[in-house]
Amino acid sequence: xxxxxxxxxxxxxxxxxxxxxxxxxxxxxxxxxxxxxxxxxxxxxxxxxxxxxxxxxxxxxxxxxxxxxxxxxxxxxxxxxxxxxxxxxxxxxxxxxxxxxxxxxxxxxxxxxxxxxxxxxxxxxxxxxxxxxxxxxxxxxxxxxxxxxxxxxxxxxxxxxxxxxxxxxxxxxxxxxxxxxxxxxxxxxxxxxxxxxxxxxxxxxxxxxxxxxxxxxxxxxxxxxxxxxxxxxxxxxxxxxxxxxxxxxxxxxxxxxxxxxxxxxxxxxxxxxxxxxxxxxxxxxxxxxxxxxxxxxxxxxxxxxxxxxxxxxxxxxxxxxxxxxxxxxxxxxxxxxxxxxxxxxxxxxxxxxxxxxx
Numbered sequence: 001x002x003x004x005x006x007x008x009x010x011x012x013x014x015x016x017x018x019x020x021x022x023x024x025x026x027x028x029x030x031x032x033x034x035x036x037x038x039x040x041x042x043x044x045x046x047x048x049x050x051x052x053x054x055x056x057x058x059x060x061x062x063x064x065x066x067x068x069x070x071x072x073x074x075x076x077x078x079x080x081x082x083x084x085x086x087x088x089x090x091x092x093x094x095x096x097x098x099x100x101x102x103x104x105x106x107x108x109x110x111x112x113x114x115x116x117x118x119x120x121x122x123x124x125x126x127x128x129x130x131x132x133x134x135x136x137x138x139x140x141x142x143x144x145x146x147x148x149x150x151x152x153x154x155x156x157x158x159x160x161x162x163x164x165x166x167x168x169x170x171x172x173x174x175x176x177x178x179x180x181x182x183x184x185x186x187x188x189x190x191x192x193x194x195x196x197x198x199x200x201x202x203x204x205x206x207x208x209x210x211x212x213x214x215x216x217x218x219x220x221x222x223x224x225x226x227x228x229x230x231x232x233x234x235x236x237x238x239x240x241x242x243x244x245x246x247x248x249x250x251x252x253x254x255x256x257x258x259x260x261x262x263x264x265x266x267x268x269x270x271x272x273x274x275x276x277x278x279x280x281x282x283x284x285x286x287x288x289x290x291x292x293x294x295x296x297x298x299x300x301x302x303x304x305x306x307x308x309x310x311x312x313x314x315x316x317x318x319x320x321x322x323x324x325x326x327x328x329x330x331x332x333x334x335x336x337x338x339x340x341x342x343x344x345x346x347x348x349x350x351x352x353x354x355x356x357x358x
Contacts, residue, residue, distance in 0.1 A: 013055035021046045022058070028302055030084045034061045036072040043067035048078035090305055092116040093130045096123075097138065106139045130305035132281035141277035197243045198233060199253040200226045203260045205347045208323075209233060210253045216270030220256055220323045222343035260324050263291045263355055267325055275319065278309075282316035289330045292355045296334045318342055324351065 013019050021029040029046040036043040038057040043064075044050065061067040064074075064081055074081040083091070096112045107115075112135055113123035127135050196218065198211040209229035211219040219236070221229045234242065243249075252269065259267040273283065281304045288303075289295050295303075297313045306312075317328040320342065329348045333339050341348035 008056070010054075010056040013058045013060075016060060018046070018060050019055065019058070023052055025049065027084070027086050030086060034064060034067050034080055035059065036061065036067055036070065041072060042075040043072040043080060044075040045078045045080040045084060047084070048075055048080075050075065050077050089126050090130055092118070093127055093305070096127065096135070097131070100135075100139050109135055131277075132284045132304050133277065137280075138277050141275075141280055195243060196233070196237055196240050197246050197249045197252075198230075199244060199246070199249050200229060201253050201257055203257045205260060205343075205350060208253070208257060208260065210256045212249070212252060213272045215272040217252070217256070217322065217325065218272035218274075219321045220325055221321070222323050222347060256325075263324060263327070263351070271322060271325060273322065273326070275316070278306075278312060279316045279319060281306075282313050283320060283326045286317070286320075286326050286328055286331065289327060291327075294330050294332045294336075294352065297331055297339075298334055300331060314339070330355075 018029070018033050018035070020026075021033075022035055025047045027047040031045075034043050034045060035053075036059045037053040038059070039053070043061065059070070061070070067080075068074075093116065096116050099107055099112065099115055109120050109124065112127075113120035116123050116126075118126065124135060127133075127138070131138055133141065196211050196213050198209060198219075200207060200209045202208065205222050207223050207226045207229060209219065209221040209223075209226070209232075210217060211221075211233055219233060221232060223229050230244075255267065255269060273280070275283065282300060285300050285303045297310045297317075298307070300313045301307050301310045304313075313331075317331055318340070320326045320328045323329075323343055329341060329351045331339075338345050338348055338352075
């Protein structure tokens with residue numbers, strides 16, 4: 001090998017995947033690495049707004065300590081030795097979330113914004129950017145989660161209403177159907193008196209069960225055994241009135257089967273999506289993955305502003321009851337390999353292959 005063909009520092013820098021994050025000033029990379037600039041003697045975070053340095057002058061480090069041991073001082077512009085703007089905002093939003101979760105009555109937008117030290121408009125935008133939900137939606141999900149527990153442990157529905165943070169019966173009953181999909185008394189009795197229509201059919205992925213509550217499609221289940229799918233639905237709503245073999249419902253399952261066969265067409269049916277605030281954030285992020293694309297569990301954790309919650313993201317995917325409509329099949333491991341899927345890895349692979357050919 002002659003001298004001209006030897007790898008240079010420029011080559012090493014430009015071939016490093018971190019170089020692209022530096023060029024794009026990617027705030028999502030902040031904290032994952034740092035870079036130094038030989039000509040200025042400083043080290044920076046990836047999102048530093050300073051002029052992009054020449055690649056031959058750049059070195060990458062995994063930590064602040066490594067950069068300082070190499071003789072570099074922190075940049076005064078991006079202050080890599082201090083919490084990043086994203087980290088500071090995330091901490092403020094986390095404080096607001098704790099305030100919502102711990103309050104007897106849910107705080108107003110003005111109170112939350114004041115707690116975070118932001119204007120209410122800026123707070124609203126940052127809150128949604130980090131959590132994937134508006135403050136109102138997040139509070140509603142927290143209230144639903146609290147109400148679930150209160151209905152199980154309280155002696156009366158009235159006690160549960162106040163335990164969950166409602167300040168009047170009228171306020172609660174005005175939105176109870178939207179929150180629970182049924183009356184609170186029926187909810188306590190495992191769905192008693194609630195009507196859930198369902199049908200079982202066949203599609204390219206095997207047997208499919210579609211169920212619909214008064215609010216919308218509440219389950220799309222896949223499997224090999226139709227009877228097992230019906231039993232699963234019965235277990236979830238043990239005391240509900242399950243109505244099968246309804247001719248009017250056949251058009252609903254036909255639409256869902258058509259959607260499974262051709263996801264790019266979309267589904268124009270209302271969905272009854274219930275879950276914790278965290279699950280809703282994950283599921284919302286999944287719905288934003290376009291057909292034909294995939295994302296890793298780490299990608300989803302990053303998108304919802306909770307990069308350390310990779311395992312919790314995987315658990316939220318596993319808790320999804322709306323196959324294909326909430327496309328958890330589009331989530332793969334960081335190395336691109338397929339991971340577990342509630343309805344079988346073979347179905348996951350078949351869905352991804354079909355979408356890749358669209």
